Amino acid sequence: MLTNADLLALDGKPGDFTAKIRQRPRYIDADNCTACGLCTQYCPKHLVDPYNEGLALTRPIHIDYAQAVPATYYIDPSSCLHLTHDTCQICVPVCQSHAINFSQQPEEISLKIGAVILSPGFGRISKETLAKFSYGKHPDIVTAVEFERMTTASGPFLGEVKCFSDGRHPKSIAFIQCVGSRDLGCNNGYCSSVCCMYAIKEALVAKEHDPEVDITVYYMDIRTQGKEFDKAQLRAEAMGIKFVRAKVADVTPWENRLQLTYSTLDGRHEFVPHDMVVLSVGLEAPKDAHGIAKITGIELNQYDFAKSDTFDPLTTNVDGVVVAGAFQGPKDIPESVTQASAAAGLVAGMLEKQRGQGIVHTEYPEEKAMGEEVRIGVFVCHCGINIASVVDVHKVEDSVEDMEGVVYHTDSLYSCSADAVETLKERIIEHNLNRVVIAACSPRTHEPLFQETLKSAGLNRCLIEMVNIRDQCSWVHAGEPDAATNKSEDLVRMAVAKARGMQPLPEQTVPVTPKAVIVGAGIAGMTVALTLADQGFDSVLLEKGKTLGGNLGLLNHTLDASETAAKLKQLVAKVKKNKKIDVITSAELVDFSGFVGNFSSVVASGKKEHTIDHGVVVLATGGHEHRPGGYLLDENKKVLTQMELEKRLAGRAKNRAPDSIVMIQCAGSRGDDLKYCSKVCCNHAVKNALQIKELNPDSQVIVLYRDMRTYGYAEDAYREARLKGVIFIPYEIENRPEVYEKGRKLHVKFFDELMQEEMDITPDLVALSVGIVPDGTEDLSKLLKAPLTDDKFFLEAHVKLRPVELPVSGVYVCGLAHGPKPVDETIAQAQAAAAKAAIPLVKGAVSVDPIVSTVDQDKCIGCSLCVSLCPFGAIEMIKVGKRRKAQTISASCKACGICSSHCPTFAISMGGFTNEQITDQIIAFGGVKEKETADVA
Amino acid sequence: MGKGMEHRAGSVMVVGGGIAGVQAALDLTELGYYVYLVEKAPVVGGVMAQLDKTFPTNDCSL
Numbered sequence: 001m002l003t004n005a006d007l008l009a010l011d012g013k014p015g016d017f018t019a020k021i022r023q024r025p026r027y028i029d030a031d032n033c034t035a036c037g038l039c040t041q042y043c044p045k046h047l048v049d050p051y052n053e054g055l056a057l058t059r060p061i062h063i064d065y066a067q068a069v070p071a072t073y074y075i076d077p078s079s080c081l082h083l084t085h086d087t088c089q090i091c092v093p094v095c096q097s098h099a100i101n102f103s104q105q106p107e108e109i110s111l112k113i114g115a116v117i118l119s120p121g122f123g124r125i126s127k128e129t130l131a132k133f134s135y136g137k138h139p140d141i142v143t144a145v146e147f148e149r150m151t152t153a154s155g156p157f158l159g160e161v162k163c164f165s166d167g168r169h170p171k172s173i174a175f176i177q178c179v180g181s182r183d184l185g186c187n188n189g190y191c192s193s194v195c196c197m198y199a200i201k202e203a204l205v206a207k208e209h210d211p212e213v214d215i216t217v218y219y220m221d222i223r224t225q226g227k228e229f230d231k232a233q234l235r236a237e238a239m240g241i242k243f244v245r246a247k248v249a250d251v252t253p254w255e256n257r258l259q260l261t262y263s264t265l266d267g268r269h270e271f272v273p274h275d276m277v278v279l280s281v282g283l284e285a286p287k288d289a290h291g292i293a294k295i296t297g298i299e300l301n302q303y304d305f306a307k308s309d310t311f312d313p314l315t316t317n318v319d320g321v322v323v324a325g326a327f328q329g330p331k332d333i334p335e336s337v338t339q340a341s342a343a344a345g346l347v348a349g350m351l352e353k354q355r356g357q358g359i360v361h362t363e364y365p366e367e368k369a370m371g372e373e374v375r376i377g378v379f380v381c382h383c384g385i386n387i388a389s390v391v392d393v394h395k396v397e398d399s400v401e402d403m404e405g406v407v408y409h410t411d412s413l414y415s416c417s418a419d420a421v422e423t424l425k426e427r428i429i430e431h432n433l434n435r436v437v438i439a440a441c442s443p444r445t446h447e448p449l450f451q452e453t454l455k456s457a458g459l460n461r462c463l464i465e466m467v468n469i470r471d472q473c474s475w476v477h478a479g480e481p482d483a484a485t486n487k488s489e490d491l492v493r494m495a496v497a498k499a500r501g502m503q504p505l506p507e508q509t510v511p512v513t514p515k516a517v518i519v520g521a522g523i524a525g526m527t528v529a530l531t532l533a534d535q536g537f538d539s540v541l542l543e544k545g546k547t548l549g550g551n552l553g554l555l556n557h558t559l560d561a562s563e564t565a566a567k568l569k570q571l572v573a574k575v576k577k578n579k580k581i582d583v584i585t586s587a588e589l590v591d592f593s594g595f596v597g598n599f600s601s602v603v604a605s606g607k608k609e610h611t612i613d614h615g616v617v618v619l620a621t622g623g624h625e626h627r628p629g630g631y632l633l634d635e636n637k638k639v640l641t642q643m644e645l646e647k648r649l650a651g652r653a654k655n656r657a658p659d660s661i662v663m664i665q666c667a668g669s670r671g672d673d674l675k676y677c678s679k680v681c682c683n684h685a686v687k688n689a690l691q692i693k694e695l696n697p698d699s700q701v702i703v704l705y706r707d708m709r710t711y712g713y714a715e716d717a718y719r720e721a722r723l724k725g726v727i728f729i730p731y732e733i734e735n736r737p738e739v740y741e742k743g744r745k746l747h748v749k750f751f752d753e754l755m756q757e758e759m760d761i762t763p764d765l766v767a768l769s770v771g772i773v774p775d776g777t778e779d780l781s782k783l784l785k786a787p788l789t790d791d792k793f794f795l796e797a798h799v800k801l802r803p804v805e806l807p808v809s810g811v812y813v814c815g816l817a818h819g820p821k822p823v824d825e826t827i828a829q830a831q832a833a834a835a836k837a838a839i840p841l842v843k844g845a846v847s848v849d850p851i852v853s854t855v856d857q858d859k860c861i862g863c864s865l866c867v868s869l870c871p872f873g874a875i876e877m878i879k880v881g882k883r884r885k886a887q888t889i890s891a892s893c894k895a896c897g898i899c900s901s902h903c904p905t906f907a908i909s910m911g912g913f914t915n916e917q918i919t920d921q922i923i924a925f926g927g928v929k930e931k932e933t934a935d936v937a
Numbered sequence: 938m939g940k941g942m943e944h945r946a947g948s949v950m951v952v953g954g955g956i957a958g959v960q961a962a963l964d965l966t967e968l969g970y971y972v973y974l975v976e977k978a979p980v981v982g983g984v985m986a987q988l989d990k991t992f993p994t995n996d997c998s999l
Contacts, residue, residue, distance in 0.1 A: 003976045007952050019950050021975055051987065064980050074979040111973050113950045117961045120953035121983050148988055292952070325957025333956055333985060340960035347949050348968045354947030356969040535968075801960075839967045 002109070003070060010116065010296050014320030014350060019111045025104030026074035027083070028061075032099035034414040035063060035071040036384030039091040039100065047079045049156075053146040056156030061091050061100075065154070067445075073099075096384070097417065114351040115320045117343045118306065119336075120292060122283040122326035125180030125188075132185075133176060133279055134251040139164035140258060141251060141277045144175075144198060151205045161206055161213075163276055165256060170275035172214040173206060174260055175199045176248045181282030181330075182220065182715055189719065190303055192282030192330040193711040196223045199280045200232050203241045216242040216274070218262060221707035225679040226332065227819035228789065228799075230670060245730070246270070251277055265730065265753050283330040296321050301713075305329050310558045311567050313824040314343050314831070322346050329712055334803040335825065338832045341804065345835025348842075349534030355842065365458040367504065370434050374405035374500050377433040378492065379424060381415035381440035383470050390474035392485045396439065399489045405500050407431055415440045421453050428457040435499045439467040439492050460504030462850055462912050465495045490925060497924030501917040505850035510891045512597035512615040514841045515539060519589060519780070522550020523568075523823060524815025524830040525620035526575050531834035533580035537841050540612050541575065542587040542603060544776075548572045550622050551816075554643055556650040558823055559687045559717055584610065592617075592783045595874075595892045596810030597846045616810045616837040619780060619794060620830065623772045623816035626678075628668025631739045631768055638746045638765050639739065642684040645767045649691045657695035658764035662748045663688070664737050665705040669771035671733055676791050678820040681769035682709040686717045688767065689726045701726045702763070704737050704750055729754060739766055772820040785873040786811055793819045804833040808873065809846075809892060812837045851912045852893040853900055857885045859907035866899035866908060875899060947971060955983025 002023055009020040043059035051064040060080040063073045081088035082102060092100045125143075127136065135141050140163045142150070153159040163170050177199060181192040196219065203215045222243060224233045237243065246262040253259075257273040264270065285304035286292070293300050298316040299307040306316060306323040314322045324343035325336040348355065380397045382388035393411050400406045408431045412420045415438060428436065436459070438450055443466040451461035469488040477484035516532055518525045521543035529541045547553070549572060555564045575581055584605050591602035599617060603610045625641050632639045640648065642663075648656050663685045670677050682705070689701045701721075705728060710718035722728065730753050731737055737750035749760045774793050781788045786806045787795045794813040797805040804812050814833040815826045840846050855866075855875075862884035867875045874892035877884045886908070888899075900908040900915075909915055947970050951958045954976030962972040974981065 001954075001974045001976075001981065003954070003981065004979050005975045006977055007975055017950070019973075019975075021973075026979055053987070065986065068980040068986075069982065070980070072979075111948070111950055113948050113973065114970075115949050117949065117951045117958070117965075118953065119951060119955060119957035119961060121955040121957070145984075145987060152988075324961055325953070325955060327953070327957075336955075336957040337960045340957040341964050343957075344961045344964035344968060347965065348970065351947060351949070351970065354970075357947035835964055835968065839964070842967070842969050 001070065004074070007292070007295055008108075015114045015354070017113045017116060017320060019113055019116070021109045021111060023107045023109060025077075025106060026072065027077070027080075027100065027102055027104050028073050028075065029099045029101050030070055030072040031418055032097045033072045034097050034099075034384060034417045035073060036096070036386065036414070037063075037073075038094050038096070038384060039073060042090050042094045044088065044090060045079060045081050047076055052156045053143070053149045055146060055149050075100075096413065114354055115322070115347040116296065117347060118292060118296065118298070118316075118321060118323045118327060119325040119340065119343075120286045120288065120327050122330065123285055123287045123289070125281045125284055126186065129180045129183070129186040130279060130281070133179060133248070133277070134253070134258075135279060138251075138253045138258060140170070140275065141279065143279050143281045144195070144202060145281065147202055147206075147278045148198075151202060151209065159209060161209060161276075168275070169210060170213065172216070172274045173203075173276045173278060174258075174272075174274040175203060175215070175217040175278045175280055176251075176260075177217065177219040177280045179279040179281050180284065188282060188284065188303065189716055190330065190713050191223060191711045191715040193223065194330060194332045195280040195282055197226065197229055197232070197332065199278070200224065200236045200241075202278065204232070204236055204239065207239050207241060214242075215240075216244055216272075218244050218246050218248050218260070220245065220247060221709065223707060223709045223711050225677050225709045225711055226334070227793070228676070230675070230677050266756050283326055286327055289327070298323070303713075308824075310560055310562050310824045311827065313828045314339060314346060320350060331712075333800045335828075337801060338803050339828050340832075341835045342828045342831035345531050345535070345831045345838065348835065348838065349531060352534065352536050364455045367460050368458045370504060374435060375407045375431065375433050376405045376435045376437060376496060376499050377427060377431060378406055378409040378437045378439070378496065379415055380409070380411045380469075380492070381438065382411065382413050383441060383474075384414060387440070387470050387474045390478050390481050390484050391469055391488050392481070395485055396469070396488045396492055400492060400496060403493065403496050405435070406496060408433060416446055416449060421449065424450070424453050425457045428454070428459060434459065434463065435502050436464045437467065437492065437495045437499050438464065439469045439488065439495070441470040442466075442468050462505040463502050465499045465502065467491045467495045493927075494921045494924045497920040498917045501914060501920055502912070505911045507850055508848040508852075508890055509845040510595075510597050510848065511845050512840050512843065513599075513613045514844070515612070515614040516616045516618060516837055516841070517542065517599070517601050517612055517614045518618045518620060520544075520550070520620035520622050520775075520815070520817070521548040521575075521583065521585075522620060522622045522815060523552045523571070524622065524817075524826050525550075525618070526571055527827050527830035528618045528620060528814065528834045528837070529575060529581045530571075530578065531831050532838060532841075533578050535834075535838050535842075536580075537838060538580045538582070540582045540584060540603075540614070542589060543583065543585045544588060546585050548575060548583070548585075551624070552823065554647070556646050557687075559683050559714055589780070589783065595889050597840055597891060599810065615841055616812065617784070618812045618814065618833050618837050619784075619786075619806075619817050620813075620815045620833075621775050621777060621780065621817040623774045623820070626668050626674055626771045626773045628673055628768070628770055631664065631667050631766070632741065632746075633768055633770075636741060636746055640765060640767050641770045642681065642688055642767055645688050645765070646684075646691075649688060649695065657692045657699055659696065659698070660700040660761075660763040661692065661702070661765045661767060662737075662761065662763045663701070663703045663767045663769065664739070664748075665703065665708075665769045667768035667770050669769075670706065672736075674771050674773065674791070676771075676820075677709065678771035679709070680820055680822045681771060683714045683717070683822060685767070685769050686710055686714065686721050686726075689721050690717060690724065693721070693724045693726065697724075700763075702761075703728045704731050704748075705729070706731060706733065772816055774817055777817060784808060784811055793817065804829060804836055807871075810840060846891055848890045848893070849895060851895040851910065852890045853888045853895070853897070853908050853910050855886045855888055856907045856909070857887075859905045860885045861905055861907075862886070863904065865902055865904065869898050869902055871896065871898070948973065950975060953983070954978075954981030956985045958983070
């Protein structure tokens, strides 16, 4: 990890690049810094804190936030008194670990690398653009990022929202959308795609903080096109947040408030005062985009983001250089994470031959025998002054002196510092310790470090118990040092009691069958198969139909005018030619069993049945157009879906582009028979509208919509359509357009919000944007025990951070089976799923966390309660003799403990958390003497 | 990290340590590659680290 570093040059070719990096000094030695924070307290100079968007002060020597990685402080060279005026140096003697080093110089480093991933993120909207909304002229006009820092509980105001002008709590807040987006005035013609959603989130958070606050969001279109996003907007509306469709022209300070001038659709001008205005700033190309382009040679698009192609969204014009994240185009966190995994998968394919060569393997000594005697070592940490300023560390340490099993105890200034860890290892060996209790900070952050130390000292890593006397004692009881010390003693006593019962737990690994099964051979499934094949892995591609290609075969071209048919043909040929891909058509998955690394699937194809052993499975089952009722679809030939219209437009019929057409968006979606937004229909409508105008420029095209969701660069096409005379008219959900027949004419009746009157027209054709429904997810969900959302799409393991994994280990999802999305997003997601699915295949074995449940089969009565309760399908019933007994599938167990706590005969115990250990801990808390415990237990 | 030339077969450079860069780096290490994560700021995490209610999951275990 090279922080404070700039890329200076990149030369060479794929597989053999040389990068020149300059690393600027932090003036603090990372090896010595313990992140205690003393230096910041003593530093005399103030610095406006950029991390807090300038809303707080910090010091030139600081760290952005407690969880920062690397957890090393740094000195801002532009404000440090020593570095600017050669004075001060107060921090140097203050630092107890001698970490401050002003002699550091910039270093130039050359790296030999095989490939490059560019993920420089996005830039900020310029101050000039913000100034159009009076930003900078009045303190109560803030950007959404500033507002985010304000509402953050750990932020500079501890989550309190206040007006900067006079410190009052705002009674009314306005959010202005599309600041620096959809605005040719600042050359940002695109939609930033994320602002509507974050504005809603921030509005909800603000409302949680103060339910009385009045919040209005001024918007052009609410673009909550992401999975489950519309639900958040409905929740916001239910909580009383107002949404006003209006373009804000001006923000003027007026007395101690801010007056918004805006015009509504029907042409009225309004003036409304608010206490605070939040600007929903868009995402711009990163500031150094041109620099990056010059160094790497990649091309940029007209908005200075990386140029990308629908069918190869992450590849650049330079071989061996791929992009991911917001630099590829404005996007949210789940999509950035998806692209990141996809980029990793692509690079892994490029460098398949070099795989594993660069990985550093750490060797550990063999675990020594435990012996009969319990030998516990207790280490109590001061954490600088973090713990020691409140808790009497020595008293806590002394309290363990006479405890049974404790043979060694000591304290340490920083248990986690490099030298202290080394000492820990030495003490374990010297005193032949076989169990370790560390009273310090959170196991969440530091347990892995100490587990490593145990391993390097020849102990099983499960022989450690951590006590968090920082968060749970010194921090929360900072004002009561005596009580905090008492509580620390209690907690340490409990930990020692639990430690006595600790046993080494075996590190389990399960071998992996290096093959994937991919369900569905549309663009998603085929991309997964090809990406896996590039990485050297075999897959079986199952297709329920007779041909490959799925929905892509039904499209003619994409919005950026790529011909789909030719691409599809290439792709199918590539799949068929690839020796690593085995295609089964007319296939149906009829049975599925096993666990990650060792799945077994039974596939029926015609009269044949195949049994396939495989390590992972990717679900790319796709979806199809919904066919809503109520719009005369399938009743009147003049009513088509957008797909059908596209086909007609691509055909040869003379009158294929009608003289007049009405398109109805959200027909059957967003609260009609489907609850959700299908993300692609607005783009599809604009694409077809442009095509009609191309073929028949005089055609009257009317699009009735609720919100035009042409997010990202599709906004350009939307603008083009308007310029070419396509008429866009919004409608409200309670006033849906009506399609009916009268005589031989097809009528569309709707309320025109612009003219404020009821319209009834008779177009040649009506095109419905009908939305997407997933295919066959319900059956697969039952077969694989994989959960679905309310809308019947697969539910990912973590919406933001694990967007292509399902909660069942070894099962991945991509494409329409995950949620509606356009071709480029489907491809990126498929590449991401392939990358994630490749991880267990690369490793060849899945390691199982040693903390899993085990069933004592003598006690088990075979009631199978645990099987029905286990959320991960990790317990199976087996036959032992004539009886049925439960057995844990260790590879699937997530150690949640539900089975153990519900077993009526206490037959199930959790490794590292046995009933005995927990009982011992509780007894130790009560302070009951050991001898009395037998009766209590 | 020492001075001068670093040479490892099967290594990849990730430029930018926001959520995309960190995730790419983590996945690459899992896939068997050595990663240099180059970040211009003193910390990784990018803008996501500034956000309320989505944080704190950006621990980067490189």
